[in-house]
Amino acid sequence: GAGVSQTPSNKVTEKGKYVELRCDPISGHTALYWYRQSLGQGPEFLIYFQGTGAADDSGLPNDRFFAVRPEGSVSTLKIQRTERGDSAVYLCATGGGAVTEAFFGQGTRLTVV
Amino acid sequence: GQNIDQPTEMTATEGAIVQINCTYQTSGFNGLFWYQQHAGEAPTFLSYNVLDGLEEKGRFSSFLSRSKGYSYLLLKELQMKDSASYLCAVRDRGGKLIFGQGTELSVKP
Numbered sequence: 001g002a003g004v005s006q007t008p009s010n011k012v013t014e015k016g017k018y019v020e021l022r023c024d025p026i027s028g029h030t031a032l033y034w035y036r037q038s039l040g041q042g043p044e045f046l047i048y049f050q051g052t053g054a055a056d057d058s059g060l061p062n063d064r065f066f067a068v069r070p071e072g073s074v075s076t077l078k079i080q081r082t083e084r085g086d087s088a089v090y091l092c093a094t095g096g097g098a099v100t101e102a103f104f105g106q107g108t109r110l111t112v113v
Numbered sequence: 114g115q116n117i118d119q120p121t122e123m124t125a126t127e128g129a130i131v132q133i134n135c136t137y138q139t140s141g142f143n144g145l146f147w148y149q150q151h152a153g154e155a156p157t158f159l160s161y162n163v164l165d166g167l168e169e170k171g172r173f174s175s176f177l178s179r180s181k182g183y184s185y186l187l188l189k190e191l192q193m194k195d196s197a198s199y200l201c202a203v204r205d206r207g208g209k210l211i212f213g214q215g216t217e218l219s220v221k222p
Contacts, residue, residue: 033210042200042212043156056209091155093210101146102210104155 002026004105006092012111013082021077021108023092031095032075033102034067036088043091049075082112115139117213119201124219125191133186133199133216141206147175147186148200150215156200160186188218196220 005024013019025032030051035043045059052072060066064082069075079086089109093102117137125131137145144163148156162168162177162184174187188195198215205211 031208035212040215040217042214045209045211048207048209050208056207058209093156101158101161103158106155 006105025094029094033093035091119213122217135184135201139205143204146202150198
């Protein structure tokens, strides 16, 4: 597609449930980043893919968070046993390589009640 | 550790010039980026520096000094629509893109 697409745009879930957030990158972009952003803060790095592999997952806060990119295109961020503190906007960004800028999707606003 | 610092908020007057500073400490350096983010929207790319010096793009310019771990974003002829959060981001040697907390700029008439 023309831009980075994230679905759903909004997700409300109950504490303890499992959620999946999807990111469709710009066609041909090999780099894909996931971030979490809370109100008034900058994007907090979670994980970075180069192709199919996670090049750096040092930002994942704990083992409830997991992300995959099986074919080097679409990525899914998975959160198990959600907690109220997981509520935030989850942003995906993709780039064409190591030296180009990253383009952001509109984000998924996750609310855990 | 990795750290990017920028002021939390700034205020400037319409038509004026404002400079937003950013200092960084990262695991290697592979480029510095500035993004603009309006409330409720995704960040959008403004500028990229990988070599020392000034990059100019219309009303916006960005400067980099790698030896000092320092950058600034200069906005000229400020307009009300420039009120937004400005994010400094550094790509480290592994390709990870790390953001600062953002500077909330308010442009007053």
